[in-house]
Amino acid sequence: MPALSFLKSIGKNFIFLYKNNFKFRLGFTLIMILFILGFAVSPFSPTSTRTWYVVPRDRPPSLEYLLGTSSMGRDVFWELCASIGKSLTIALITALIASHIGLFVGLISGIRGGILDRFLMFISDTFIIVPGFLLLIVVISIIKSWITIPLLGAIISIVSWPWPARQVRSMVLSLRERTFVYTAKLSGMRTGKVLLFEIMPYVLGWHLVNFTNTILFSIGTESGLAIFGLSILGDNTLGVMLYWALNYYALFRGIWWWITAPIITLVLIFISFYLVSIGLSEYLHRIIG
């Protein structure tokens, strides 16, 4: 069955990459830890992370409160775990939508070429020039009263799809010129089949890289929006933590643990996903060339 052997080959590639590429290994391990903290550990929080004043306020880190407590009376550690989960969720939604739109657009653009290609690229160029973040600010500030987690993820994907589209398109263009694709087409293969069997295997690897990069972009954007007060302020995401910490002047008042925890976590998320991304691209460069 082609699907089964496909999955098996993915598994083999993954194991090889994990064993041999230090960057990938490090990044992937960190991501696993983050995922566990965000999704497996956080439901066990003893106190609620969404209501206020459940624990004494402004306590520094101690044995009882691992990362201290915030000015809103919440345990920072448990808030952090919940936030990791929510931020990752938003990022995953964005990545799923945007990278696939990008994949689709890039494939069509690259394979069909001509006016369609120029038109699609013109649109995606527009997005590259327009400061996407500002666009999001405008849009979300209008609808901020009824924004939800999935909706936020979807909206961020509006500005995230052009990069994967461009990347996939240039991949397709360079593959199109390679002899084996010419041969396939000249020997009568229909465009659809050419797409599936000759081009897709190469593109899929890069699709994964784009997926990872979109996650990065989305988390960065969501946190940024949150600082502007344009995220879901009643819920926990890493950005929202930053927002409240900044608005309570945590740093000025010496409550450094409240703001440092999300910052360090965000940096870790960025580095770990990026490591996975470059590990993957190094590997792809070696086997595709």
Next chain:
Amino acid sequence: MYFATIFSGITLTYLLVKAMPVDAVENIIFGLTQTIAGVYDPESINKLRRDLYEIFGLTGKSPLEDYLIFIRRVFTFNFGPSFISFPTPAFELVLRRLPWTIGLLSVSTAITWITGNLLGTIAGYFRTRRFTKVLESIAISLYPVPYYIMALILMLLFAFLIPIFPLGGGMSVIPEGLSLDVILNIIWHSLLPALSLILPGALGWSFLSSRTLTLEVLSEDYTRYAEFRGLPGRYVLRRYVLRNILVPQVTVLALSLGGIFSGALLTEVIFAYPGVGSLAYRAAFAGDINTLMAVLILSMIAVSTAIYLLDLLYPLVDPRIRYR
């Protein structure tokens, strides 16, 4: 080409805003009257309502006419009054702040690009030495981190832990004219924001792209031939490597401008720098759609203009374009 992209950007904004649900306008006006109650008289509120309907393309006439009205407003820079400083026009607010942002960004980006180029070339040439491995590890850690995180970290380190720099503001006192003291004061206050833009750039994307390009150029025939002929390493680095990565690096710069601009906005907010970003922050907070639109559209124009100016640089650096 330049105008086409600006145009499509404006159209895009229009379409997105038009997609907002109908009672968004009413929500805005409602929110407005709640927050700045008593300042408005019914006359100006009605005018505002009409204005907003025009912006949102809801005047009830044909879709094409709505669009044209929008376009006309944009091209006459009629963004309506701002809410946060009613009745000052939004356009004026943005115009006052734009020079600060442009100043900060152009200087930071220029320094980033130059430094990143130099560092990347050196790292690419001496890729076996230990210090390049260290540089590369730093770059990998810094590249994916958005500017504002760097800003927060810098603020933590230098304004909090080791309080050297001021925690914010563009300058300490309102100036009375442009003297050396005032200029120095401005520079001092811009240092941290600039640093938080320069560090992730010069050690991040600029460094990495420059290093990748250097590695490519090093394997080119003409670079190896330069070594064959006895030319010393430093000279080759300058005249063969650096000189030849400039063209793709200009392209990289042009593509990054949109991202740099976006990133700078938050940095301004964090350092309370009196640029367009802080304005957008206050506007977003207050739901001031007029000002936000003004910021968005003027930023689009600013970024497009910058990219266009960069395009003009190409013939200067690439003899292949200069002499066809």
Next chain:
Amino acid sequence: MELVLRAVNLKGGYSLKSSYASASQHEIYVDAVSGVSLELLRNEIFGIAGESGCGKSTLIKMLYGYLEPPLVLKDGSIYLYTKEGKEIPITSLTKEQLKKDVFWRHVSYIPQSSMNVLNPTMRIRDHFAEMLKLHAGMNKEEAYKEAEKYVEHMGLPKDVLAAFPHQLSGGMRQRVVISLALLMKPDLILADEPTSALDVINQQAVLTMLRDSQESFKNTVVIVSHDMGVHGVITHRIAVMYAGRIMEIGRTEEIFEDPLHPYTQALIKALPRLGDKAQRRGLSGHPPDLKNPPPGCRFRPRCPSYGSQCREETPSLIEVKPGRYVECWLYST
């Protein structure tokens, strides 16, 4: 006859680690040059002939002294003799020393595909100027003036100097590169396939340029080419290489009229001749895999006249007549 270069028993090749994808780290060594000894005389054009992959380009790079990975020199020594009488041990010097004192001044190198060896962002006159500044200590004005004189002397149009490489045709670029190589009047010039990427007209121009400058400067030019026609036109002596070893050396006329080694005979027989309408016959088979060379004589698998000794022992290069060397059991007792 004065010696300009002596190479003794050169052994070298390409050391490759096996590919990333198979995850094991053993080394593969391609034995490209195995035991080559050569003597080059002053004031001659020396050709190195052979099919693709026989090692001639590798040999040339080794003679120049520029060993960049994965190229390694495993054994052997090279001595260059300058016209001032100095002996330079190429193989004992570091690349830095070579760059400082030897490259371009005493020996220069013209690589294959010279189309792309010029800096796209530098004008031609700056290419000459940088060499003059580096090797002759001139400043910019002196260098430009000298470049003008030199370029005229070499028969290139003067407006070539102000141009950028992309504005010149391939043939013109090749001639510029050759002029560059001769600029410092080195004792030895190594040219790797100088005519291969060119059309016939440009080939003619390049060969004429090489021959004329050799006649006027009285230096030594080594031309590596798989095209026997090139050797016939311009060289004084030829060495025929096969699978990393030299099979035959001799004066060009002798090699063409009376080839001794079976491989040389096949090469010559494959050339078209005026008036001879017989069918050309090539040699069947292909060169051995140099990762795993065959024992004994490397030509044996394709040789029409091999004997039992050919499989057991590798023959060595023997002087059968003054100046005539052959490596074949047919000629040694």
